[in-house]
Every structure is written in structure tokens, then in C-alpha cells.
Amino acid sequence: MSVQRMTSPYDSRSTAFEVLEGVDLTGRHYVVTGGASGIGAESARALARAGGQVLIGTRDPTSAQALIDEVAAAPGRGSVQAAALDLTSPSSVAAFTRSVDGAVDALVANAGVMAIPTRQLTSVGWETQLATNYLGHFALALGLRDRLRAAEAGRVVVVSSSAHLRSPFDFDDPQFERRPYDRWTAYSQSKTADVLLATGIAERWGGDGIVANALMPGWITTRLQRHLDDETLRSMGAMDEEGNRIEQSFYKTPQQGASTTVLLAASPLVDGVTGRYFEDNQEAATVPDGAGRTNGVAAYAVDRSAAGRLWDLGSSALA
Numbered sequence: 114m115s116v117q118r119m120t121s122p123y124d125s126r127s128t129a130f131e132v133l134e135g136v137d138l139t140g141r142h143y144v145v146t147g148g149a150s151g152i153g154a155e156s157a158r159a160l161a162r163a164g165g166q167v168l169i170g171t172r173d174p175t176s177a178q179a180l181i182d183e184v185a186a187a188p189g190r191g192s193v194q195a196a197a198l199d200l201t202s203p204s205s206v207a208a209f210t211r212s213v214d215g216a217v218d219a220l221v222a223n224a225g226v227m228a229i230p231t232r233q234l235t236s237v238g239w240e241t242q243l244a245t246n247y248l249g250h251f252a253l254a255l256g257l258r259d260r261l262r263a264a265e266a267g268r269v270v271v272v273s274s275s276a277h278l279r280s281p282f283d284f285d286d287p288q289f290e291r292r293p294y295d296r297w298t299a300y301s302q303s304k305t306a307d308v309l310l311a312t313g314i315a316e317r318w319g320g321d322g323i324v325a326n327a328l329m330p331g332w333i334t335t336r337l338q339r340h341l342d343d344e345t346l347r348s349m350g351a352m353d354e355e356g357n358r359i360e361q362s363f364y365k366t367p368q369q370g371a372s373t374t375v376l377l378a379a380s381p382l383v384d385g386v387t388g389r390y391f392e393d394n395q396e397a398a399t400v401p402d403g404a405g406r407t408n409g410v411a412a413y414a415v416d417r418s419a420a421g422r423l424w425d426l427g428s429s430a431l432a
């Protein structure tokens with residue numbers, strides 16, 4: 114049976130402001146991880162501009178002060194606040210969730226790290242990219258489940274990446290204990306885990322009225338690329354021989370990069386949509402595997418049994 118793909122009137126060049134034009138989020142509450150920089154900051158800005166009350170989870174709440182002040186200075190808008198959250202620390206995630214009361218209309222699992230050069234482990238013994246991008250967000254979603262249930266139709270939005278097309282989740286060796294550590298495979302696997310997280314939540318929490326979707330924001334120059342050396346940036350076409358960053362037509366601005374996130378977090382156009390993967394404000398096609406592809410969602414990332422297996426693995430790590 115084929116299911117019709119969701120479409121929206123927006124495309125790769127649409128901004129987060131455009132996607133929420135005419136949408137009134139007054140009285141709605143949003144949690145955005147990593148919302149003090151990059152795509153997360155633009156998502157928070159757009160949600161607040163539409164009237165929403167946004168709580169940013171960030172390791173350093175002072176880093177969100179400029180955004181908090183900017184929104185506070187705009188009368189008639191929503192608000193932005195920030196609280197400490199380190200996704201690599203289960204106790205930090207627990208403290209953050211305890212500080213949230215009332216309903217949460219959407220959790221935006223946006224924070225992430227990419228291509229850490231060497232294998233690093235967190236306090237729970239997980240490789241840092243997987244721990245940050247996936248496990249911390251899994252713990253956060255579990256901690257906020259009641260808050261999402263308290264909303265009329267709680268949404269979970271997981272910011273993944275087309276990098277997931279480069280690697281399925283390796284259940285035999287997720288922490289690179291037996292295979293050599295590869296920073297790109299580690300990132301790609303963590304982004305597959307992100308799609309599986311949305312798939313698992315959609316499957317398990319639908320009875321609570323909670324929906325969950327994942328997305329690829331597009332390519333955007335942010336601090337995410339800070340671990341990349343000049344040679345890698347040149348090979349990506351992002352730097353010239355003199356070391357100047359190149360603005361390419363396929364790169365988006367952070368405002369454009371945040372558009373698919375806010376569509377899924379707050380637009381009525383996707384009411385009730387769940388278990389899907391979006392890019393450029395459209396639902397992506399499912400492809401058999403990721404080899405050689407830059408678009409679409411790999412079948413292994415939306416596989417329900419893999420999502421269940423990962424749920425069990427994450428639950429054991431947090432127990």
C-alpha cells in the first residue's frame with residue numbers, strides 16, 4: 114500500500130518566518146535544544162515571533178541572552194528563555210526536565226555535534242556524537258512525555274541530516290569498540306538514530322496524541338563545521354585556496370535552514386502528520402539504502418523493528 118507523501122507550499126528557499134506567516138502561537142510552549150546558535154536560534158526566533166513561548170536548552174544559558182533581549186524588545190511577540198542542558202549528562206537532562214512545567218506543544222531536538230576527530234566517551238560510556246545527537250534527546254523526550262501529553266497535540270521534531278544516508282545504525286558495535294573509530298560514520302549513525310527516534314516515538318506515543326517527525330535542514334554554514342579542517346572544507350567546496358569561505362548556491366541561510374523545523378513544530382499544515390521525514394519543507398521519498406544519495410530517507414532509518422531495538426538500547430543505557 115502506498116501512502117501519499119505530505120507536501121507544503123514551501124520549498125528549499127523558504128524562510129522560517131515565511132513558513133509561520135499568519136500562524137498565531139500565542140499561549141503555545143516550545144522547547145528547543147541547542148537554541149542559542151545556528152538553526153536552533155533561528156527556529157526559536159521564528160517561533161517567538163509568531164507568539165510562542167520558547168525555552169532554549171543550552172549548556173551555557175548566557176549564550177542565549179542576546180536572543181532573549183531581542184525578542185523581549187519586540188512588543189506583541191512571544192518570549193524566549195534559556196535553561197542549562199547538557200545532553201551528554203543524564204543528570205543535566207533530568208534537572209532540565211524537572212524545571213519544565215505546564216504543557217509543551219513541541220520539543221525540537223535540534224542540538225548536535227558533527228565529526229569529532231577522535232573517539233570520546235561520555236559519563237555513560239557512549240561515544241559523544243551518538244550520546245549528544247541521539248541518547249540525550251531520547252532521555253529528554255522521555256522526561257517531557259507528560260508535558261507533551263498535556264498539550265492538545267504534542268509534537269516532537271528531530272533534526273537529523275542527509276548524513277544518515279551514509280550509515281545504518283550498527284547494533285553490533287554502536288560505540289566503535291571493535292571497529293576503528295570514524296568520525297563521519299559516527300555522525301551518520303547518530304543521525305540515523307535520530308530518524309529512528311522519531312519513528313519510535315510516532316509508533317509508541319501516538320495513543321497519547323503525540324506526533325513525531327524527523328528532518329534534514331539543508332546545508333548551512335554554522336559552528337557545526339568547527340571540527341572540519343581546511344582541506345575538508347575545500348573538498349566540500351566550502352573554502353577557496355586562499356582560505357576564504359565560499360557561499361554556494363546550495364547552502365542555505367540559517368533562516369532558510371530553520372524553515373522545515375518550524376513547519377513540523379508549529380504549522381497547522383502538518384497537523385496529525387507523524388512518523389515522516391522531511392527535507393526542504395516536503396516529505397522525502399523513502400529510498401532502499403543511502404548509497405550515493407544526498408536526498409530521501411533510507412528505509413533502514415524508518416524501520417520500525419530497528420526503532421524498537423534502538424529504544425531498548427537507549428533505555429538500558431539510561432537505566
Ligand SMILES: NC(=O)c1ccc[n+]([C@@H]2O[C@H](COP(=O)([O-])OP(=O)(O)OC[C@H]3O[C@@H](n4cnc5c(N)ncnc54)[C@H](O)[C@@H]3O)[C@@H](O)[C@H]2O)c1
Pocket residue numbers: 146147148149150151152153170171172198199200201222223224225226227245272273274275329330331332333334335336337338
Ligand atoms: N548546518 C548544517 O549544514 C546541518 C546539516 C544537516 C543537519 N544539521 C543538524 O542541525 C542541527 C543544528 O546544527 P547547527 O548547524 O545549527 O550547528 P550549531 O553548532 O550552531 O548548533 C548546534 C547546537 O547544539 C549545541 N550542543 C552541542 N552539544 C551539546 C550538548 N552536549 N548539550 C546541549 N547542547 C549541545 C551547541 O552548543 C549548539 O548550540 C544539528 O543537529 C545538526 O546535526 C545541520
